[in-house]
Amino acid sequence: MAHLQPGATIGILGGGQLGRMLAMAAARLGLKTHVYAPESASPAFDVAAAHTVGAFDDADALAEFAECVDVATYEFENVPAGSVAVLAQLCPVRPGPAALEASQDRLAEKEFLAALGVETAAYLSVEDAGALIRAVGKLGRPAILKTRRLGYDGKGQIAIREGSDLAASFRSLGGAPAILESVVPFVKEISIIAARALDGGFAAYDATENVHVNHILSRSRAPAAVDSACAAAAVAATRKIADALEYVGVIGVEMFVVEEGRRKQGIVVNEIAPRVHNSGHWTLDGAVCSQFEQHIRAIAGWPLGSTKRHGAMVTMHNLLGDEVNTFAELLAEPGACVHLYGKTPARPGRKMGHVTRIFAKYED
Amino acid sequence: MAHLQPGATIGILGGGQLGRMLAMAAARLGLKTHVYAPESASPAFDVAAAHTVGAFDDADALAEFAECVDVATYEFENVPAGSVAVLAQLCPVRPGPAALEASQDRLAEKEFLAALGVETAAYLSVEDAGALIRAVGKLGRPAILKTRRLGYDGKGQIAIREGSDLAASFRSLGGAPAILESVVPFVKEISIIAARALDGGFAAYDATENVHVNHILSRSRAPAAVDSACAAAAVAATRKIADALEYVGVIGVEMFVVEEGRRKQGIVVNEIAPRVHNSGHWTLDGAVCSQFEQHIRAIAGWPLGSTKRHGAMVTMHNLLGDEVNTFAELLAEPGACVHLYGKTPARPGRKMGHVTRIFAKYED
Numbered sequence: 001m002a003h004l005q006p007g008a009t010i011g012i013l014g015g016g017q018l019g020r021m022l023a024m025a026a027a028r029l030g031l032k033t034h035v036y037a038p039e040s041a042s043p044a045f046d047v048a049a050a051h052t053v054g055a056f057d058d059a060d061a062l063a064e065f066a067e068c069v070d071v072a073t074y075e076f077e078n079v080p081a082g083s084v085a086v087l088a089q090l091c092p093v094r095p096g097p098a099a100l101e102a103s104q105d106r107l108a109e110k111e112f113l114a115a116l117g118v119e120t121a122a123y124l125s126v127e128d129a130g131a132l133i134r135a136v137g138k139l140g141r142p143a144i145l146k147t148r149r150l151g152y153d154g155k156g157q158i159a160i161r162e163g164s165d166l167a168a169s170f171r172s173l174g175g176a177p178a179i180l181e182s183v184v185p186f187v188k189e190i191s192i193i194a195a196r197a198l199d200g201g202f203a204a205y206d207a208t209e210n211v212h213v214n215h216i217l218s219r220s221r222a223p224a225a226v227d228s229a230c231a232a233a234a235v236a237a238t239r240k241i242a243d244a245l246e247y248v249g250v251i252g253v254e255m256f257v258v259e260e261g262r263r264k265q266g267i268v269v270n271e272i273a274p275r276v277h278n279s280g281h282w283t284l285d286g287a288v289c290s291q292f293e294q295h296i297r298a299i300a301g302w303p304l305g306s307t308k309r310h311g312a313m314v315t316m317h318n319l320l321g322d323e324v325n326t327f328a329e330l331l332a333e334p335g336a337c338v339h340l341y342g343k344t345p346a347r348p349g350r351k352m353g354h355v356t357r358i359f360a361k362y363e364d
Numbered sequence: 365m366a367h368l369q370p371g372a373t374i375g376i377l378g379g380g381q382l383g384r385m386l387a388m389a390a391a392r393l394g395l396k397t398h399v400y401a402p403e404s405a406s407p408a409f410d411v412a413a414a415h416t417v418g419a420f421d422d423a424d425a426l427a428e429f430a431e432c433v434d435v436a437t438y439e440f441e442n443v444p445a446g447s448v449a450v451l452a453q454l455c456p457v458r459p460g461p462a463a464l465e466a467s468q469d470r471l472a473e474k475e476f477l478a479a480l481g482v483e484t485a486a487y488l489s490v491e492d493a494g495a496l497i498r499a500v501g502k503l504g505r506p507a508i509l510k511t512r513r514l515g516y517d518g519k520g521q522i523a524i525r526e527g528s529d530l531a532a533s534f535r536s537l538g539g540a541p542a543i544l545e546s547v548v549p550f551v552k553e554i555s556i557i558a559a560r561a562l563d564g565g566f567a568a569y570d571a572t573e574n575v576h577v578n579h580i581l582s583r584s585r586a587p588a589a590v591d592s593a594c595a596a597a598a599v600a601a602t603r604k605i606a607d608a609l610e611y612v613g614v615i616g617v618e619m620f621v622v623e624e625g626r627r628k629q630g631i632v633v634n635e636i637a638p639r640v641h642n643s644g645h646w647t648l649d650g651a652v653c654s655q656f657e658q659h660i661r662a663i664a665g666w667p668l669g670s671t672k673r674h675g676a677m678v679t680m681h682n683l684l685g686d687e688v689n690t691f692a693e694l695l696a697e698p699g700a701c702v703h704l705y706g707k708t709p710a711r712p713g714r715k716m717g718h719v720t721r722i723f724a725k726y727e728d
Contacts (some may be wrong), residue, residue, distance in 0.1 A: 006691060006704045024388050027411045030691075030704025030717065047391045062477040182572065288649070289701055303696040310674050327370060327394075332667040335652055340370050340394025353394065358652065 002071055002092075002198060004300035006030035009049070009090070010296065012071030012224050013056070013083075015042025017341040017351060018075035018276050020286065023047045025292035026142075031300065036339040043342045048260050067091035073249060073299050077103045077274050078150055094198075094248040094299040099274035102245060106179045107147045109272060116244055118237050119268050121256075122182040135180040136160055142183045145169055147176045157215075164320035179233045179259045184268050186256035190224045192238040193280035195294045195297035196247045201293070203304040205287060207231040208279045210254075216349055220279045224285065225364055228298055230265035237269060237291050245274075250295040251275025278318065278351070283307075285337040285356040286314030366456075366562060367665035368434055370394035373413070374660065375433030375455070377420070377447075379406025381705040382439035382640050385413045385648065389656035407706045410441075410649060414601045421540075423450050430454035435661050441467045442514055443639050458562075458612040458663040463638035466609060469512045470543045473636060480608055482601050483632050485620075486546040493534045499544040500524055506547045509533055511540045521579075548632050550620035554588045554675035556602040557644035559658045560611045562665040566603050567658070569651060569671045572596040572643045574618075579613060580713055584643045585679040586650065589728055590621055601633060609684065616641025616661040642682065642715070647671075649701040649720040650678030675722035688716035 004010075010026050012019045015037025024319050028237050032049040035042065037057060037271040045051040051070065054061035063086060066072065071092045074084075077100060086098055108124045124135040126145065136143060141164070147156035158169050160180070163252055165302045170178070180294070189212065194204035209224035210217055216331035224231065238253045260266040278290035289305025297305055320325070324346050330338045340353040368374075374390050377385045379401030388411050396413040399406065399688035402420065409415040414432065419424035421444055430436065435456045438448075441464060448464055449605040451457050466476045474487045488499040490509065500507060507526070511520035524532050524544070534542070554574065558568035573588035574581055588595065601619045616637035624630040653669025655662070661669055683690070688710050694702045704717040 006688075007708065020391070022393060024411065027384070027388060027706070028703050030409055030706045032706065033584075047388065047411045049410040069614055133677060170461065220542060257505075283651070288701065297695065297728065301694075304697045305695075308699065324370075328666075331669075334668045335672065337652065340395045341394050342369065342391070 011072035014075035015044040019044035021292045026296045041320040063087050094272050098245045103272045103274045107148050121184050124180050126178040126180050129167045132166050132170050144181045183258045188257045191254045191279040192234045193240045195250045195298045196242040198301045200299040203307050204235045205307045208281050217278045219317045234267050246318040249298045250276050250291050282314040282316040313362045315357045317355045319353040321348040322346050372434040377435035377437035379408040383408035385656045386694045390660045420447050428451050434652050436516045459638050462609045467636045467638045483546045488544050490542040490544050493531045495673040496534050501711045503546045508545045511537050548620045552621045555618045555643040556598050558602045559614045559662045560606040567668040568673050573664050576645050579586045614640050614655050646678040646680040654673050677723040677726045679721045681719045685712040686710050
C-alpha cells in the first residue's frame with residue numbers, strides 16, 4: 001500500500017531515542033507502531049503499540065515482524081543489508097536499500113557523492129597497511145583513517161598525525177577495510193535535515209550549526225550563521241542526494257563549511273544519515289512539524305509538513321552521560337524544553353536527553 | 365514520594381485521547397505510564413509502557429494498579445469517588461479528592477464557587493418534579509435542567525422553555541437529582557487552562573475563546589478576544605478555585621463572558637474540569653510547554669513549564685465524527701498541525717482528532 005490510512009502500523013527497526021520519538025510522532029497522526037530491537041529494555045518500547053525483541057539478523061523474527069506492519073523504517077543505518085532485503089520482500093521499506101548501501105560504507109558513500117558532483121574530503125581506499133602508507137603519501141598528514149563500515153560518534157576512526165605509526169594505526173581498527181580521508185580545514189560544521197516525499201516532494205529545515213565534543217554532537221542551533229548562498233548550496237546538495245537515492249523519509253546530511261577566498265563560503269559533505277538526525281532534534285519544539293512527524297508523513301506516503309521555525313533562533317543541547325543529572329535545574333529554567341529518553345545507566349557520552357530553547361533574537 | 369525521579373511511573377485512569385496525550389507528554393520527560401481503562405481498545409494503551417483493562421469500580425484491579433505506579437491521575441472527572449479513595453490509600457492521587465468532589469456534582473460545584481465569591485448562573489436544587497415547578501417559578505424561563513452527576517458534552521441536560529412540560533422534563537433525565545440553572549446571556553464562551561504545582565506555583569495559558577456546536581466543543585482560539593480586565597478576572601477566578609482546592613495539576617475552567625454596562629465585560633463560571641481540557645489542545649503546538657506536559661510536571665512535583673504562546677493567534681478545530689475523513693486535505697494544508705486519536709468508528713459527534721493552526725496576525 002503506497003499511502004497509509006490512519007490506524008495503519010509503522011514498523012521501526014531500532015528501539016533507541018530516535019525510534020521512541022518516531023513512535024510518538026506516529027501516534028500523533030493516528031498511526032500505530034511496532035518496534036523491533038535486540039535489547040529488551042529499549043526506550044522506544046514504552047511508546048509503541050507492539051514490540052519484538054529480536055536480533056537484526058534473525059530472519060524468522062523479521063519476517064514475522066513484517067507481517068504485522070504496513071511499512072517499515074529504521075532509526076539507524078547499520079541494520080544489516082540482508083535483513084532489510086528480507087523485510088523488503090514482505091513490506092515497503094522506506095527509505096529504501098539504496099540509501100542504506102550509500103551510507104553503510106564510507107567508501108561507497110564518497111564514490112556516490114563524487115559521481116553526483118558533490119564535494120567531499122579527498123579520500124583513498126585502504127585495504128591493508130601497505131595501502132595506508134601509499135595513501136598517506138598521497139593525501140599527506142594530518143588525515144583520518146576510518147573503517148568503511150559501522151562507524152558512528154567517532155567510533156572506528158583514528159587520526160593520522162606527524163609521527164603516527166601507520167601499521168599500528170591500521171591494526172588499531174582491527175584490520176577492517178578502511179578509507180583515508182584528508183582533514184577538511186572547516187570553519188564550522190552544519191547539517192541539513194530534509195525530507196523527500198513518496199511523490200518526490202522535498203522540504204528542508206533551516207541549516208543547523210553543530211558543535212561536536214569528542215566526536216559526539218554536543219549542541220546545535222538553527223539557523224546556522226552561514227551566508228545565504230552557502231545555506232542554499234547545502235540544501236541543493238541535499239536535494240541532489242535525496243533525488244539520486246529516490247529517497248523517501250527524512251535525511252540528515254552533515255557538512256563542513258570552508259572558506260573559499262576572503263568572503264565566500266563553500267560546503268564539503270562529510271556524511272549522510274538515512275534517518276532522523278540528532279542535529280534535527282530542535283525541530284521537535286522549534287518548528288511547526290518536527291523531523292519525526294516529517295519522517296512519518298513521508299514514509300506513510302503523506303504530504304510533507306511545514307518546516308517553519310518558531311522564534312529567531314532555536315538551540316538544542318544534548319544531555320550526555322551525567323549531564324542528565326541536571327534535569328531538575330533544567331525543568332526549572334523558564335522556557336527550556338526538556339526531553340529525557342528513559343535510558344539507564346548514564347554512561348559517559350551516552351545520549352540521555354536534550355534541551356531545546358527558543359529565542360526571540362538571534363545571538364552569535 | 366512527593367517528587368518523581370525520571371524513570372518513575374505515572375498511572376492514568378482513563379484511556380481516551382486525553383490519556384493518550386498525557387502518556388506521550390510523560391514519555392517526553394523520561395517517565396513511564398500505566399493506563400487503566402475499561403475498554404480493551406483504548407487509544408492511550410498504544411503509547412503507554414503498561415496498561416490494565418479494568419472497571420473503575422474493581423477495587424482489586426485498582427489496588428494492583430496502584431502498586432505499579434508512583435503517582436496516579438485521571439483524564440476525566442467521572443471516576444467513582446470510592447475508586448479514587450482506594451487508590452489514594454496506596455499512592456498519591458493528583459489532583460486530589462477535593463477537586464473530584466467539587467466537579468462531579470453540579471450542585472456541590474455551584475455551592476463551592478458561591479462560597480468563594482466566584483460568580484455563577486443562578487441555580488436551585490431540584491429533587492423532584494414539584495421542586496422543579498417551584499424552581500422555574502423563581503428563576504423564570506428559559507432555564508436549563510441538568511442532572512447533578514455524570515453530565516458532559518450536553519448529556520444529562522434539557523432546556524426549559526416557554527411551554528415545556530416540567531414533569532416530562534424531569535422524567536426525561538431519569539428522575540435523578542438535578543439542578544436548575546438560569547440561562548446566562550453571554551456574549552462569548554471562554555476557558556482558562558492553568559496549572560497549580562505541588563508547591564502552590566501557578567501558571568495560566570492565554571484565555572481561550574470557544575465555540576460549541578450541539579454542546580460539543582467545535583473550535584477554540586487563543587488569546588480570546590476579550591478585554592484585558594476580563595482576561596485577568598478569569599485568571600484570578602481560576603487561581604482562587606485552584607488554591608481553594610489545594611489543586612495539583614492542570615485545571616480547565618469554562619466561563620461565560622457577559623456585558624456589564626456598555627463597555628465592561630464580566631465573567632460567570634460555568635464549569636470546572638479537574639483535568640487537561642479540550643479547549644487547551646492548542647497548547648500542544650501553540651505553546652512552549654503543552655497542557656499535557658504541564659499536567660505531568662505538576663503531578664510529578666516538578667516546576668511548571670512556560671505557557672508562552674507561539675505566533676499572534678492559535679486556533680484549534682475539533683474533528684468530530686466524519687470530519688476526520690478530511691484528514692488527507694488537512695495533511696496537505698501548509699502549516700496545519702494534524703492530530704488523530706486512533707479511534708474507530710467515527711460516530712457522529714465523537715472526538716476523532718483536532719487541527720491546530722498558528723497565525724502571525726490576529727484576525728477577528
